[in-house]
Amino acid sequence: MNNKVKMKKVFVNLIFIFLFSIYLFSIVSAGVGVRWNQETALLPENSKVCLTYGIYNPWPTDSYVKVQLSDSLQPIVESQENVVDSVPKYTYSNSSLPVHFCFQTPKVYKKDCLLFDQFLCKQDCSEPLKVYEGEVQVMEVSEASVASGGSGGSTTAMSVSAPLRVRVQCIKHGTDYSLLYIILGIIALGILLWRVYKRKKKKSGK
């Protein structure tokens, strides 16, 4: 008899826990999600890359979001395409809404140039690798309000973030004499043509 009562108690408790879990699951608010395929980009100087992030909301309520990059990535952001303001409920990760960020790397490594600080340059790559490190943050923007009265309290806001590192690649090369070669070639060709022209003119004069 005692065992039967105990069993019944355990059974009731299990049902209670189960119902409580369902209750907790069913009362969740709107949520935010982010999907990404790349956390690190290696780019030469002065080049551009675009990365895509997927925004999703698998929860049963529409959500309003703001997508932004951390301050450390702002110097290299070139553009943001596909602004997403709201994410419909039951938008799963495999059908996430794309947001594109394009980054343009600046010239960061100093070249050793022989002429006017611009020509006949070589790149030693002796400086440390420049890395822009930050995150893409997706924030739910509908902040809940706190009922007034009493001692007040805190409104709450949430976000998820994806890490991002942009490494600026330094491409090592010796002194670039291309300009010297082309100038020398043009001068030699010019003198040659001038001499041929002069000779022909002389012949036709005779």
Add this chain to the structure above:
Amino acid sequence: MKNKMNFNKNFDTILVFVAALSFFLFFFQSFVLTGHATEGSTTSNVSIAKYLAIAFGANLSNGIQFGNVNTLPATNINATHDYDGPSDETTYTVDVSTDSNTNIDFCTKASSGLTSPALDVIGVGNETYSADNSTTSTIPALGSETSFTTSYVKAQNVTAPGNSSYWRFWLDIPAAQPSGDYNNTVYFKGVVSGLSC
């Protein structure tokens, strides 16, 4: 006369040679020449996608309220839903969607101390929290409370997809605190487990 003609011819040859060499060197430097490999190769590729989603439980989405306080000083005032589960569990949750493929760490911060419209402030350190991956009447524990700060700090580690993070909040109000309504904003951020906030 013959010598002059020979000199001219040689000089022209040199000019042709210099021009040809210059253009050759220019193209050689500008366009990298590569040999033909004698071995075959194929590429190997893998794409790794990460995705994570979180949502507040209903009570946390409605904010953190500490109710009316009539006696000061007051220490460790419970937030209204700290113990209102069926067995005194907390019902402040942040839930990780099953449509996630990575464990999540939670970071939190406060915008400022609780501030009244008259700009009186309850210090940010007076509002505290405790978080855990499970909840009972004693977990998350008051004994492991942490004060809020105005920059993100890691509050809860490794919450797996499909699970929840459980939170409790407390407030200390000093004796000399002017009466009034005090408010601020508390932020929660989900990051890939192991990464910094």
